[in-house]
Every structure is written in C-alpha cells, then in structure tokens.
Amino acid sequence: xxxxxxxxxxxxxxxxxxxxxxxxxxxxxxxxxxxxxxxxxxxxxxxxxxxxxxxxxxxxxxxxxxxxxxxxxxxxxxxxxxxxxxxxxxxxxxxxxxxxxxxxxxxxxxxxxxxxxxxxxxxxxxxxxxxxxxxxxxxxxxxxxxxxxxxxxxxxxxxxxxxxxxxxxxxxxxxxxxxxxxxxxxxxxxxxxxxxxxxxxxxxxxxxxxxxxxxxxxxxxxxxxxxxxxxxxxxxxxxxxxxxxxxxxxxxxxxxxxxxxxxxxxxxxxxxxxxxxxxxxxxxxxxxxxxxxxxxxxx
Amino acid sequence: xxxxxxxxxxxxxxxxxxxxxxxxxxxxxxxxxxxxxxxxxxxxxxxxxxxxxxxxxxxxxxxxxxxxxxxxxxxxxxxxxxxxxxxxxxxxxxxxxxxxxxxxxxxxxxxxxxxxxxxxxxxxxxxxxxxxxxxxxxxxxxxxxxxxxxxxxxxxxxxxxx
Numbered sequence: 001x002x003x004x005x006x007x008x009x010x011x012x013x014x015x016x017x018x019x020x021x022x023x024x025x026x027x028x029x030x031x032x033x034x035x036x037x038x039x040x041x042x043x044x045x046x047x048x049x050x051x052x053x054x055x056x057x058x059x060x061x062x063x064x065x066x067x068x069x070x071x072x073x074x075x076x077x078x079x080x081x082x083x084x085x086x087x088x089x090x091x092x093x094x095x096x097x098x099x100x101x102x103x104x105x106x107x108x109x110x111x112x113x114x115x116x117x118x119x120x121x122x123x124x125x126x127x128x129x130x131x132x133x134x135x136x137x138x139x140x141x142x143x144x145x146x147x148x149x150x151x152x153x154x155x156x157x158x159x160x161x162x163x164x165x166x167x168x169x170x171x172x173x174x175x176x177x178x179x180x181x182x183x184x185x186x187x188x189x190x191x192x193x194x195x196x197x198x199x200x201x202x203x204x205x206x207x208x209x210x211x212x213x214x215x216x217x218x219x220x221x222x223x224x225x226x227x228x229x230x231x232x233x234x235x236x237x238x239x240x241x242x243x244x245x246x247x248x249x250x251x252x253x254x255x256x257x258x259x260x261x262x263x264x265x266x267x268x269x270x271x272x273x274x275x276x277x278x279x280x281x282x283x284x285x286x287x288x289x290x291x292x293x294x295x296x297x298x299x
Numbered sequence: 300x301x302x303x304x305x306x307x308x309x310x311x312x313x314x315x316x317x318x319x320x321x322x323x324x325x326x327x328x329x330x331x332x333x334x335x336x337x338x339x340x341x342x343x344x345x346x347x348x349x350x351x352x353x354x355x356x357x358x359x360x361x362x363x364x365x366x367x368x369x370x371x372x373x374x375x376x377x378x379x380x381x382x383x384x385x386x387x388x389x390x391x392x393x394x395x396x397x398x399x400x401x402x403x404x405x406x407x408x409x410x411x412x413x414x415x416x417x418x419x420x421x422x423x424x425x426x427x428x429x430x431x432x433x434x435x436x437x438x439x440x441x442x443x444x445x446x447x448x449x450x451x452x453x454x455x456x457x458x459x460x461x
Contacts, residue, residue, distance in 0.1 A: 007342025007361070009326065013300040016320035016366050046362045047343045059320070061367060110432020111410065112350055112357045197431045198345070 007050045015058040022067050025060060025173055026148045032058040034170050039063075040082050040121040043113050068120070068175060076181040081120025081174045085132070089114060098179055099292065100135035100188035100206040100285075107131060107190070110198045120174045123159065126166045126229070127200070133160070133230035134206035135190050137222035140180040147172040160229035183218075185211040187293030191281040195268060201225045202269040203277045205257075207285040211293040214244045221253070221286070225268075226261035226278050233257035233282070245290060247298045254283035305369040309334070310378030318365040325349045325360035328375060336376035336405045340434070347433035350406040351375050357413040376405035379412060387455035388412050388447070397446035399437030407433045411447045419456020423448060 015032070019025045029036060035057035039045050048054040062068055068082040077093065088094050089105035108114050108131050122132045123143065133156070141156040145168055156177075159167050168174060192204040203225050210218035219240045221233040236257035243249055258279030265271045287298060302317045309332055316331050328334050328351065340348030342361050349361040352374040379386035388411050391397070398404050407430065414421055414429040421429070426447045427440070435443060 008339055010321040012321060014320055042362055043344055050342060111429055112359045112432055113344055115356045116358050
C-alpha cells in the first residue's frame with residue numbers, strides 16, 4: 001500500500017529550531033511562515049516526511065518549551081501539550097479519575113511510540129482513529145490554543161474539522177488540554193478493536209456515565225475511526241440519560257450509537273464491520289463504565 | 300541546511316558529532332559511531348529493530364532527529380555489556396536460544412532491559428505487552444519471552460549506566 005520510498009533516510013532538507021519559550025515559538029512561526037511545522041514527538045510527522053507526503057521547510061521543535069509540559073489539577077485536570085502518552089498511561093490521578101483515558105493511552109501503539117508521542121501531537125495530527133480523542137470527548141475536554149494575540153479555549157468537539165484538519169490556525173500552538181472535574185458516581189471505560197495490539201483502531205469507543213442510585217444522570221459516548229473525525233454519539237447519550245439501565249436499554253443505546261456512525265471501508269476494516277463493531281464495543285464500554293460507577297450488575 | 304555540532308553520551312562516552320537537521324539518530328549511530336548493532340528494519344516505527352535508550356527511555360532511533368538529542372545520553376546494544384561481561388538479559392537470550400536470525404535481537408534486548416529497569420519481576424503478560432512493538436519473524440516469540448522471564452528470575456532488574 002505504501003509507495004516505495006526510502007525510509008532509511010530523510011530525503012528532504014529543512015531547517016530545525018529548538019525554542020525554549022512560547023514567545024520564541026511564535027517568533028519562528030511568523031518568521032518561517034506556513035512552510036514551518038511544529039514537531040513534538042515526531043512519530044507521525046517524521047513518518048509522513050519519510051513517505052514524502054509532507055515537506056516542511058522548517059521544523060520548530062516543542063520538546064524544550066517548558067510552558068507546554070506538566071500536568072496540574074485545577075477544577076479538573078490540565079495536561080500540557082507535550083506530555084508523553086506513556087506519562088499519561090502511568091499517571092496515578094488519570095488512572096483513578098480518568099480511567100478511559102488511561103486505558104486508551106495503555107492501548108496506544110507500542111511502548112517506544114508511547115514514550116515519544118505526545119498528547120498534543122495525537123490531537124493535532126487529527127487522525128479519525130486517534131486513540132486519545134474519544135476518552136477526551138467523554139471527559140468534556142477543551143484545548144487551549146495560544147498565539148501572540150492571546151489564548152482561546154475550544155471544546156475538543158469543535159477542534160476536529162476533518163482527517164488531518166483542525167481549528168488550529170497557523171500562528172497558534174496547542175498549549176494544553178483541560179479535562180472536566182471528575183464527579184461522584186462517575187465511571188468510564190475505553191474499548192478498542194484493532195488487527196493486532198500495536199495497530200491503530202479499526203474502531204474504538206469511550207464512555208463515561210454518572211450514576212445516581214439506579215439511574216444514569218449523565219452520559220457521554222464517543223467513537224473513533226467511524227467518521228471523518230472522532231465523534232460523540234449524541235442521540236445514544238440522550239437515549240440513556242435519565243434512564244434506569246438494563247441490558248435491553250444498553251443494547252438499544254449501543255444500537256443507536258452504531259446507526260449514527262459514518263464509517264468507511266479501508267485496509268483495516270469494512271464499513272459494515274466498523275458499524276457492527278461500534279455497536280458491540282459501545283455496549284461493552286457502557287456496561288463496564290456502569291459497573292465502575294458503582295452500578296448494580298445489569299439484568 | 301547547515302551541519303551543526305552536537306554533544307552526546309554514547310554508551311558512557313562523551314562524543315561530539317557533526318550532523319545535518321535531516322540526519323536520523325539511527326544513521327549517526329551506525330555510520331558515524333560505527334555501532335551497527337542497532338538495526339534499520341522498517342524505518343517507520345513499526346518493527347522496533349532500531350530501539351535504543353535515550354536518557355534511560357526506550358525510543359526508536361529511526362524516528363529521532365540527531366539534532367534533537369543534543370546533550371542526551373544514548374545507550375545502544377553495544378553498551379549493555381560491562382568489562383566484557385554480557386548483561387544478564389543477553390546471557391538469558393543465549394541460554395534460551397532466543398536468537399535465530401538475530402536481526403530483531405538488539406531491539407528485543409533493549410526493550411527487555413528497559414522493562415526490567417522499571418519492573419524487575421514482570422508477568423508473562425507484562426513481557427508480551429512491553430515487547431509488542433518488537434517484531435520477530437523467526438522465533439514465534441516463545442523463547443524470547445522465556446528468556447526475559449528467566450533474566451528477571453535471576454534478578455536482572457535494576458538500573459543500567461547511562
């Protein structure tokens with residue numbers, strides 16, 4: 001499927017700069033114009049450059065920009081854009097309060113890729129199959145986009161515009177990702193179907209439910225690799241919210257989520273398989289999330 | 300695209316090398332440092348053959364720009380043995396015949412070493428999960444997993460030098 005390019009070397013020639021502050025990043029972005037690209041972990045961009053699909057004149061590395069690093073709790077959790085996928089997979093607070101995100105990060109490609117790849121990179125690459133996107137959608141995440149003009153906060157749902165397309169303007173940098181505060185009675189789960197463990201998703205789904213007694217009082221269902229962008233299943237969420245879940249209702253919600261997908265057929269799976277598998281994994285994720293929220297076994 | 304001088308620690312030795320922005324760490328290791336244990340397999344991050352440790356973390360040298368590792372410590376497969384003593388993981392690979400054609404072996408051993416550094420007593424499942432990015436077309440993985448578990452049993456965990 002790949003055109004026979006030489007992946008032994010990088011054929012393209014380019015400049016490389018390594019700013020240490022956001023102010024320097026903005027300066028380089030305006031200096032080098034649209035021919036410049038930001039690079040974080042490089043696990044997507046360098047592959048695309050080796051394949052000669054992208055040919056930037058200048059790479060602006062974000063690796064040493066302190067303002068993009070770290071993780072802070074502040075009515076929720078704010079994760080710096082260059083946090084590695086592995087650091088999220090191993091984070092104790094993420095494992096406890098944002099379980100679906102921890103599961104997605106642990107299912108992410110291979111260990112060295114997890115070490116190198118960053119959360120911001122996974123989002124800005126905007127693959128419809130990005131593993132971190134569905135759990136972040138389930139946690140009502142927003143992204144902080146900064147430029148010289150200041151900062152704007154965009155809900156993640158509005159950030160993805162299409163495959164490889166985001167709301168990020170050329171003069172902007174994705175600074176951090178904010179996850180909504182975890183609430184009492186919440187439970188979440190991520191389920192991924194892939195050809196082999198290290199491959200990207202054929203489909204993946206993340207679910208968060210909030211339980212009060214025997215009722216679902218809030219619910220998020222998000223899917224990856226079933227549409228041009230990662231998507232929420234709004235109709236299925238509405239169907240389940242306020243309900244007392246049983247196996248039949250969860251099946252129905254999963255069926256609605258599956259019906260609302262718009263998958264394509266590609267080398268990894270057919271449209272039919274993706275739609276069917278969506279339904280199955282949404283059902284499984286809902287069931288697991290409900291139990292994690294402390295809900296009773298579904299009858 | 301001017302070459303620039305970077306400073307690295309390679310297997311404990313200070314090195315100064317001249318690299319261009321498009322030089323990959325893998326090629327600097329193999330062609331400038333003449334350390335050919337680290338392998339070029341797929342070149343796109345899918346096989347694990349080029350795995351090295353950078354500041355103690357396993358990374359794919361085919362997807363790392365050499366300019367980006369200025370000032371950092373690299374350990375390659377050649378850096379695991381000390382005073383002509385093989386690393387216990389290397390010994391275990393020999394004992395369990397976990398090597399057939401040998402092409403994946405450096406990557407497998409660097410990943411196994413990284414695993415035991417952070418988790419000295421992994422379960423079989425944890426070994427398989429950690430090594431999932433290393434492809435072997437000969438052994439079927441059974442002997443490799445056995446070797447890593449045996450190395451762990453012999454207390455091979457613990458920090459390597461950097």
